[in-house]
Amino acid sequence: MEEASRVAGKPARPGAYLFGASAREWTHGFLLLATYAAAAWFGLRWAMVSGAASPVWPAAGIGLAALLVWGKRLWPAISLGTLIAYQLNDNPNPLWTQLIAGLGNGLATVVAASVHDWVAGEKPKFPGVRETAGLLLASAALTLCSTSAGVGALQLAGAIQPGMLAQVAAGWLFGDWAGAMIVGALLLSWRDGSVMRAPLGERLQLPLAIALTAFVVTFVFTLPSGPRAWLVYPPLVWAALATRVRGASLSLTLLTAISIYGTHRGLGPFGSVPPDVRAGLGLLQQYLVITAATILLLAAIADERRWESKLRRTAEQLVERDGQLALAIEHVPAGIAMYDRDMRYIAASERHRADCGLAGSPVGRLHSDLFPDFPEELRAIHRKVLDEGAEYREEESEIALPDGRTRRLRWGARPWRCADGKIGGLVLFSEDVTERHAAEQRERLLTTEVDHRAKNLLAVVQSVVQLTRAETMAEFKASVEGRIQALARTHSLLADSRWDGVELTRLIEDELAPYALDTRVSMDGPPLRLLPPAAQSLGLILHELVTNAVKYGVLGVLGGRVAIRWGVGERWGGSDQRFILLWIESGGRPTQEPEHRGFGSTLIQASVRNQLHGAVAYEWGDQGVEIKLDIPCDALLRRAPAEDDVASPGDAPDPAAFRKPSSCRVLVLEDEPLIALQLEDSLIEGGCEVVGVASTVEQALEMIEQRRPTAAVLDINLGDVTSFTVADRLTALALPFIFCTGYAGAAAVPDRFAAVPVIRKPFNPRTITAWFIEPSEERAKVGPRHSV
Numbered sequence: 001m002e003e004a005s006r007v008a009g010k011p012a013r014p015g016a017y018l019f020g021a022s023a024r025e026w027t028h029g030f031l032l033l034a035t036y037a038a039a040a041w042f043g044l045r046w047a048m049v050s051g052a053a054s055p056v057w058p059a060a061g062i063g064l065a066a067l068l069v070w071g072k073r074l075w076p077a078i079s080l081g082t083l084i085a086y087q088l089n090d091n092p093n094p095l096w097t098q099l100i101a102g103l104g105n106g107l108a109t110v111v112a113a114s115v116h117d118w119v120a121g122e123k124p125k126f127p128g129v130r131e132t133a134g135l136l137l138a139s140a141a142l143t144l145c146s147t148s149a150g151v152g153a154l155q156l157a158g159a160i161q162p163g164m165l166a167q168v169a170a171g172w173l174f175g176d177w178a179g180a181m182i183v184g185a186l187l188l189s190w191r192d193g194s195v196m197r198a199p200l201g202e203r204l205q206l207p208l209a210i211a212l213t214a215f216v217v218t219f220v221f222t223l224p225s226g227p228r229a230w231l232v233y234p235p236l237v238w239a240a241l242a243t244r245v246r247g248a249s250l251s252l253t254l255l256t257a258i259s260i261y262g263t264h265r266g267l268g269p270f271g272s273v274p275p276d277v278r279a280g281l282g283l284l285q286q287y288l289v290i291t292a293a294t295i296l297l298l299a300a301i302a303d304e305r306r307w308e309s310k311l312r313r314t315a316e317q318l319v320e321r322d323g324q325l326a327l328a329i330e331h332v333p334a335g336i337a338m339y340d341r342d343m344r345y346i347a348a349s350e351r352h353r354a355d356c357g358l359a360g361s362p363v364g365r366l367h368s369d370l371f372p373d374f375p376e377e378l379r380a381i382h383r384k385v386l387d388e389g390a391e392y393r394e395e396e397s398e399i400a401l402p403d404g405r406t407r408r409l410r411w412g413a414r415p416w417r418c419a420d421g422k423i424g425g426l427v428l429f430s431e432d433v434t435e436r437h438a439a440e441q442r443e444r445l446l447t448t449e450v451d452h453r454a455k456n457l458l459a460v461v462q463s464v465v466q467l468t469r470a471e472t473m474a475e476f477k478a479s480v481e482g483r484i485q486a487l488a489r490t491h492s493l494l495a496d497s498r499w500d501g502v503e504l505t506r507l508i509e510d511e512l513a514p515y516a517l518d519t520r521v522s523m524d525g526p527p528l529r530l531l532p533p534a535a536q537s538l539g540l541i542l543h544e545l546v547t548n549a550v551k552y553g554v555l556g557v558l559g560g561r562v563a564i565r566w567g568v569g570e571r572w573g574g575s576d577q578r579f580i581l582l583w584i585e586s587g588g589r590p591t592q593e594p595e596h597r598g599f600g601s602t603l604i605q606a607s608v609r610n611q612l613h614g615a616v617a618y619e620w621g622d623q624g625v626e627i628k629l630d631i632p633c634d635a636l637l638r639r640a641p642a643e644d645d646v647a648s649p650g651d652a653p654d655p656a657a658f659r660k661p662s663s664c665r666v667l668v669l670e671d672e673p674l675i676a677l678q679l680e681d682s683l684i685e686g687g688c689e690v691v692g693v694a695s696t697v698e699q700a701l702e703m704i705e706q707r708r709p710t711a712a713v714l715d716i717n718l719g720d721v722t723s724f725t726v727a728d729r730l731t732a733l734a735l736p737f738i739f740c741t742g743y744a745g746a747a748a749v750p751d752r753f754a755a756v757p758v759i760r761k762p763f764n765p766r767t768i769t770a771w772f773i774e775p776s777e778e779r780a781k782v783g784p785r786h787s788v
Contacts (some may be wrong), residue, residue, distance in 0.1 A: 030068045030461045033077040033084075036062050040085030043179070047089075048259065055281045056288070057176045059085075060142055061183025063105070064135075067113040068184075069191065079106035087620070089621075097153040104149020112142035112180070121409045132245065132300035135188070136293055139180035145542075147172045167282065174285035174374055181292045182252045189246040193433045206247050209239040213251040214258070220269065221262035229269045229287060236291070240299035244306075248299035252292050335432075336418065340425040341386055343367040355409065355432040357401035373400040381413065389415050397432065408434045479599075482547055491537065492760055502535035504528045508564060515550055525566035528579075537607040544600035545583055545627065554588030554624045561587050562624075568633060577633040579614075583623025592620050633728040664688040664772045667709035669700045669726060670740075679713055679740075679768065686769030700726045711772050712737040716749070727753060740772050 039059035046054045063078040082102035091098060119134035154160050160168050195723045210410040213235040220231050227688060232255060240248040262268040263284045266277060268286070273280035335352025339345060354361065367382075378397060384390045391414040399409050411430040418424040489510045505523065507530065512521055530538060546555070554560030566581040594601075608616045614631030666688045670676035680690045691707040694700040696718065703709070704726070712730055714723040716739050723739075729751075730737045738757040739749065749758065759768055 019398050025071070025074070028066070029074050029077045031284050032063070032066045032070070032074050036066075036078055036081030037084040037088075039183075040082055041088050043175070044085055044089040044091070046264070054175045055171070055285060056182075056256055057179035058183045060105075060109070060139070060146070060180040061185075061187065062143060063109040064112050064116075064138060065182045065187035065191075067109055068116060068188065072110050072113050075106040075110045077106075078109050079103050082106070093154060093159050094157050097157045097159065100108055100153035101146075104153075105146050108149065109146030110146050112138040115141045129297070129300045129304045132185070132296050134377050135184055136181060136296070139177050139184065142180050143173050143177040144658045146176050167278070169179045170282060171278075171285065174282070174289050178256065178288045178292060181289070181296065182249060185245060185292075185296055186249040186253055187294040189244070189249055189418040202243055202247075205238075205242040209235060209243055209247055210254065213239060214254050217255050217258045221259045221271075221680055222267050224267055225269075225272055232291075236295050236576070237298065240295050241302045243299075244303045245296060245299045248295050252288075252295060255291070256288055259288070335428075335430040337362075337428045337430070338425060339367060339382075339428065341423070343382060343386075343426075346425065352428075352430060355407070355430055356399075357403035357405060357407075358416070359403075363626040370402055371399075377401075382426065385413050385415050386423055389423055391415075396437075407432055408437050482543060488760060501529040501531060502539075504530055504538075504566065507535060507539055508542060511539065511546050515546065515555070520555060520560065521562045521564065523531060523564045525564075525581075526568070528566070534612060537612060541604050541607055541629070544604055548600055549585065553591075554585040557588055559587040560624070568767055578579070579629075579631045579633050581631075583625075583627040583629075585621075585626065590622045591625045593618065615619065665691050665708075665710045666772060667691055667700065667703055667707070667712040668693045669695075669697075669712065669718070669723050670715040671695045683713075683772070684770070688769065688772055697721060697723060701729060704729055704735075709735065711735060713768060714739050716741040724750060727756070738768070740768070 036059050040057075042055045043054040046056075051368050059078075059081070063075075063081075066074060066077075079102040083098055083104045086093075086098040086101070116131075116134040116138035120128075120131040120136055138417070147169060151160070151165070151172055154168065155165060166434060195711055211234070216232050216235050220229060236248065236251055236255070239251040259268065259270075260281070263270045263280050264277060266272060266280075270280035270284045271277065272650075273283055283652050307722050335349055337345065337348040337352045337353045345364060348358070348362050352358075353360075356371075358370065368374070368379075375397065381390075381392060385392070393412045393414075394410065395412065396408060396410045398406055400406050409430045410433045411428060413421045413428050415426050504525070506526065508523055549555040549560075554562060563584040563586070564582070565584065566579070568577060568579055597605075605615055608614045608629055608631065612631045614629060617628045617630070619626040619628075664687065668676055668681050668683070668690060669681050670679060670693070676693050676695070680693055683690050691709045692703040693701075694703055700714075700723070704712075712735065714726055714730075714737055716722055716724075727737060727739075738759060739753070740759040749756070757771060
């Protein structure tokens with residue numbers, strides 16, 4: 001609109017039209033001058049009478065749209081453009097008539113823009129019914145003014161032949177009217193580029209409607225004595241209803257251009273109207289004006305009805321959402337309360353009343369009366385919200401409630417405003433997070449403890465790897481694997497007891513289990529529960545003792561035996577309680593103290609002396625070595641449990657349940673690639689044939705049917721599923737199998753697989769191989785639930 005003329009609501013001064021214009025207005029002015037002059041020149045090329053009265057005057061629509069968008073002060077560009085067009089067309093009329101016509105066009109456009117503003121408002125949102133009606137009336141006003149000035153000047157100059165005044169006036173009138181309506185609507189509806197934001201259906205229908213309109217109009221107006229002119233209405237109505245004013249105006253532009261071209265050549269329904277083509281063009285002008293006004297109004301009404309329907313649906317949705325919001329506030333997990341400027345309750349949700357310990361509705365009561373011990377710093381925050389409009393989010397405070405409790409609340413506060421924008425009070429959001437806060441603190445403590453234990457265990461493993469020495473890589477691998485498995489076995493026992501401690505008997509049995517030495521090792525001692533750190537150290541010590549006895553000591557020869565004795569007693573008659581463990585070998589070869597201490601001896605010495613604060617003594621005898629561990633009780637023991645605290649081992653499964661397969665063809669089901677590779681290599685090294693490695697249940701079932709293994713190793717957990725479906729299929733085929741898992745305990749295994757061996761990760765590959773290679777009687781000695 002007029003930018004400068006509307007500053008402070010005052011009209012522009014006449015002298016400011018040129019010299020007070022901004023650079024932007026000068027740009028708009030030159031652009032309007034060029035386009036108006038070009039459109040006027042084109043219109044004058046089709047002039048019907050005396051170098052004037054064109055069938056359609058598109059320049060009228062350009063000028064009207066420009067003044068509505070850029071401001072009325074650009075009207076001189078319209079007058080100058082008219083004069084330039086007359087000169088370029090070598091108009092035969094006197095110059096003063098051209099000047100009057102140009103001046104009339106410019107002022108008529110100003111009048112038309114004013115009429116439009118009066119009807120539709122100064123800032124219309126085109127298109128709409130009111131805006132479209134304003135455009136039609138503005139076009140009529142423009143036409144009347146420009147026709148009066150132009151035809152009057154031609155009449156005074158004697159340029160109109162006798163009897164032709166009515167025809168010239170009608171031609172000028174309807175030509176300007178059609179141009180102003182059609183071209184003006186086209187420019188105003190397409191100027192903001194909103195077609196790309198239109199619904200997809202409208203964007204798809206727009207080119208179809210335009211194409212259909214072009215086809216029908218061409219058919220009607222380019223044939224000799226063409227069909228009835230009303231045939232163009234169906235596509236025009238479709239364009240109006242489906243594509244709004246922008247599609248309707250574009251269709252009308254096509255209709256105007258094609259119909260004038262055809263009629264001028266004597267074609268179409270108006271081309272053969274007697275006495276000549278000018279009569280046909282006159283009828284065509286009236287047809288275009290009536291058609292354009294009808295189609296544009298229809299498009300505007302359809303568009304407005306569409307918006308009204310959308311607004312109605314939106315209003316219904318808002319009413320529905322208001323009800324949902326009210327219900328949500330009533331039952332929202334976090335409390336909500338509204339206060340006025342005096343901090344008097346206006347509303348409060350049920351959760352707020354419950355969290356704040358309020359009995360009954362607090363509406364109408366002052367916050368200070370209900371919370372007399374409310375912290376002063378929080379009252380200051382309330383005042384800051386009310387006075388300055390400050391907002392607070394995700395704050396936490398300890399609040400003394402009216403019922404005497406002290407709770408931790410997470411809260412937020414923000415102001416609510418009246419219609420005039422002033423702060424009317426505040427809204428308080430609160431949630432009781434007392435239990436959550438306590439749980440988070442417990443979780444942090446637990447996380448810290450888990451992190452501590454994990455790092456300690458990784459440090460132990462790192463030390464094992466770095467300190468292990470061996471002649472060959474195979475010996476190094478076996479030593480490291482054995483020590484890591486000892487740590488894993490102790491960890492499983494600790495996990496079973498929730499890190500409350502480990503029974504010494506269970507610890508010794510787990511270290512002896514991989515070697516099936518039940519008949520060659522005897523144990524004697526009271527039930528004792530070890531502290532978790534001590535259990536890890538003592539587990540490694542026992543592992544080194546057992547491994548050394550099997551490789552080099554009495555357990556590596558026939559008839560060799562080991563007796564393990566332990567107890568608690570006073571040393572040297574003092575009151576200091578000590579734990580004593582004896583490792584006594586018999587039936588072996590003579591022993592002597594080695595010249596060089598290996599890693600095992602170093603580990604035993606360091607663990608007993610540095611971690612357990614005890615001592616270790618060796619006595620080298622003729623039938624083996626006797627080792628004595630002397631450790632303070634407070635570094636080792638938690639308590640002496642009652643007899644019913646000691647878990648009794650379960651019964652071993654029937655050895656026949658896992659008889660040796662006739663040929664060792666093994667299927668491996670494992671979703672971790674490295675572990676699967678280790679299993680495959682171990683089984684192949686042990687003499688087994690691996691028929692396939694599957695990572696999913698589906699792959700395993702397919703391999704069972706196609707490759708027919710004689711046994712299988714099944715990882716229990718495969719991501720989100722288990723391997724029990726595969727186990728059921730193997731059971732149905734009477735094929736032996738074992739489970740392997742990284743979880744402690746066997747609680748996750750269904751009862752129907754209670755007799756199936758479970759090997760714990762990390763595992764000893766030789767142990768898994770033994771289940772398929774060694775006799776079933778030897779496997780049965782180990783039992784199904786030992787962690788290997």
